[in-house]
Amino acid sequence: MQFLRNLVEKQKQLYHAKDSKFHKVWPLFDAFETFLFAPDHRTGPQRVQVRDYVDLKRVMNTVIIAMLPCLLWAIWNTGAQHFHAIGAMIGSGKLLAANYVPGWLQSLLAPNVAAPTAVDTVVFGLQRMLPILIVSYGVGLGIEMLFSVIRNEEVSEGYLVSGMLIALIVPASIPLWQLAIGVAFAVVLGKEVFGGTGMNVFNPAMLVRAFLFFAFAGQMSGDMVWVAGNNSPTGVPGSLIDGFSQPTALAVVKAATTDASAALTHAFSHQDLFFGNIPGSAGEMSKLCVLLGAFWLVFTGVGSWRVMVGGVLGLLASAFLMKTASGAETGPISLLPWEHLLCGGFLFGIVFMATDPVSSPETSVGKWIYGALIGFVTILVRTINPAYPEGTMLAILLMNAFAPGIDHFVVAANIKRRMKRS
Amino acid sequence: MTAMISFVNDEPLVGILLKSVFVENILLSFFLGMCSYLAVSKRVDSAVGLGIAVIFVQVLTVPMNWALQTYVLGEGALAWAGFPDSDLGYLQFLTFIASIAAVVQVVEMAVDKFSPKLYAALGIFLPLIAVNCAILGGSLFMAERKYSFSQSVVYGIGSGAGWALAIVSMATIRWRMRTAHVPAPLRGLGITFITTGLVAMAFMTFSGI
Numbered sequence A: 001m002q003f004l005r006n007l008v009e010k011q012k013q014l015y016h017a018k019d020s021k022f023h024k025v026w027p028l029f030d031a032f033e034t035f036l037f038a039p040d041h042r043t044g045p046q047r048v049q050v051r052d053y054v055d056l057k058r059v060m061n062t063v064i065i066a067m068l069p070c071l072l073w074a075i076w077n078t079g080a081q082h083f084h085a086i087g088a089m090i091g092s093g094k095l096l097a098a099n100y101v102p103g104w105l106q107s108l109l110a111p112n113v114a115a116p117t118a119v120d121t122v123v124f125g126l127q128r129m130l131p132i133l134i135v136s137y138g139v140g141l142g143i144e145m146l147f148s149v150i151r152n153e154e155v156s157e158g159y160l161v162s163g164m165l166i167a168l169i170v171p172a173s174i175p176l177w178q179l180a181i182g183v184a185f186a187v188v189l190g191k192e193v194f195g196g197t198g199m200n201v202f203n204p205a206m207l208v209r210a211f212l213f214f215a216f217a218g219q220m221s222g223d224m225v226w227v228a229g230n231n232s233p234t235g236v237p238g239s240l241i242d243g244f245s246q247p248t249a250l251a252v253v254k255a256a257t258t259d260a261s262a263a264l265t266h267a268f269s270h271q272d273l274f275f276g277n278i279p280g281s282a283g284e285m286s287k288l289c290v291l292l293g294a295f296w297l298v299f300t301g302v303g304s305w306r307v308m309v310g311g312v313l314g315l316l317a318s319a320f321l322m323k324t325a326s327g328a329e330t331g332p333i334s335l336l337p338w339e340h341l342l343c344g345g346f347l348f349g350i351v352f353m354a355t356d357p358v359s360s361p362e363t364s365v366g367k368w369i370y371g372a373l374i375g376f377v378t379i380l381v382r383t384i385n386p387a388y389p390e391g392t393m394l395a396i397l398l399m400n401a402f403a404p405g406i407d408h409f410v411v412a413a414n415i416k417r418r419m420k421r422s
Numbered sequence B: 001m002t003a004m005i006s007f008v009n010d011e012p013l014v015g016i017l018l019k020s021v022f023v024e025n026i027l028l029s030f031f032l033g034m035c036s037y038l039a040v041s042k043r044v045d046s047a048v049g050l051g052i053a054v055i056f057v058q059v060l061t062v063p064m065n066w067a068l069q070t071y072v073l074g075e076g077a078l079a080w081a082g083f084p085d086s087d088l089g090y091l092q093f094l095t096f097i098a099s100i101a102a103v104v105q106v107v108e109m110a111v112d113k114f115s116p117k118l119y120a121a122l123g124i125f126l127p128l129i130a131v132n133c134a135i136l137g138g139s140l141f142m143a144e145r146k147y148s149f150s151q152s153v154v155y156g157i158g159s160g161a162g163w164a165l166a167i168v169s170m171a172t173i174r175w176r177m178r179t180a181h182v183p184a185p186l187r188g189l190g191i192t193f194i195t196t197g198l199v200a201m202a203f204m205t206f207s208g209i
Helices: A002-015 A023-036 A056-091 A117-151 A158-169 A176-190 A206-214 A249-255 A258-268 A269-276 A287-299 A305-326 A338-340 A346-353 A364-384 A391-420 B012-022 B036-041 B042-075 B077-081 B089-114 B115-124 B125-131 B133-142 B149-179 B189-206
Strands: none
Touching: A002 A023, A023 A117, A056 A117, A056 A158, A056 A287, A056 A346, A117 A176, A117 B012, A117 B036, A158 A176, A158 A206, A158 A346, A176 A206, A176 B189, A206 B189, A249 A258, A249 A364, A249 B036, A249 B189, A269 A287, A269 A338, A287 A305, A287 A346, A305 A338, A305 A364, A305 B036, A338 A346, A338 A364, A346 A391, A364 A391, A364 B189, A391 B149, B012 B133, B012 B149, B012 B189, B036 B042, B036 B125, B036 B149, B036 B189, B042 B077, B042 B089, B042 B115, B042 B133, B042 B149, B089 B125, B089 B133, B115 B149, B125 B133, B133 B149, B149 B189
């Protein structure tokens, strides 16, 4: 450890002083130093004096730890769904096992296509998830560093979480160039123009997904994209398995003409929905992994339990009201309220995206309202908007736009109440 | 004289209300009324004031212009006066603008009388409602979609409320962004335009309902 510290101190001379050799890229050096060691900066005599070792970097790392179960499951299940689809195609005679084209990582470790082992599954998952993670972090951090060097600011750590979130909320079959465009859009227009980390109005990861959803609908929605195939990861389009379509749980619900609950359980068992043995965006599938992350976030005090509980209650209450008020026996509106929790990305969104401290309200009451409204709008889209099967993404974006308003009126009401008291 | 009314709009009132507030928000999907939206969204209280004023004016002008359209301007509208072949449609813009200006004048005097503080806060923008595209746009959409009287009242409320919702949320966003370190060339209008675009994207939640 001491050796590393000495090395950093020695290198620091080259960057720190105004006239030193590499002062232009000081923000980059500072970023790496504070990544390795907790910063020992002192604030000036005029400024706030309290400083905690748990700085932004440590908070962000806590969130990343919370997302690890989801990431690991995403790697496993991307492979599992792939081989499940391949197996079905071989079984129906659409594909010959000998014609299976291995990907770049699989060419090192050839898979047993007819009876894939656990290693084959993980290898395929890594083959899809690693490029996505690399593109997401590479493009996003690259833009962030460019901006900090030009604007001579510290590189902030917010993107460490966004980069991981982005990888987890896109379908594993996403073409990488589309992902890169989406990330560039969100980081530049959603974050850097507002002044960088802590200043953005909208959650950058959600913006990436919304941008991709509207710009490249063909690769972000429908029944063909949720199981990754094996075209070249840079190829167009994505990597669908030709002719294999697999609707997600919510697509099944949306298409239901009879009782949605029965249609859902006919396609997926509750157990599969909970443990995540289903197709979907990379990270949202396993509700168990999301719950593990939620416990960790609440336990460490990083994520707001008010938003999470408010959201779940809002979702259950609105689903119950919609079902009861309409009295519908068929169609998406007839899904049981608690089954809404098991479908789609609502739990993932409310745990990891809605609790983003920057784009959510700051007041406690505001957090309850914010969470509940996300649940409400999600149900509204899922049940009565025929255009989209899932509403979590747009519900969170919409509430991001109203979050400052919620805060403003909660504070105004508070002031009014206290004025009356005195 | 047989095909006087070729098309009757039979949309339910609740549908019109939801549609005009969220789905076809007059500001965020048609981008009407941008000038006062950008200028007055700097402060939350004046944004609330202007929002209320727009709702008020819209609720008055849309049904009033509905009456003008139905009984004076439309094709064969003057049948009650003995001119079954009349079509004064070419006077539509002129008449609508004049009636809007008259209503705004009355609202202005009322606000001045009952809330001088709001009157001072709104300043030039209250008379400017007279030339606010959202107001004229509301009346024109009403005529184009052939709303009935009750529909045009609901549409007036909805489109006004949608505009008010957009400006109040933008004002609170700008209030939150007051400490943001926005790059110098984008400060003020630039960043507001970008934010408006992003908010409009979030409003696509409801498109399709």
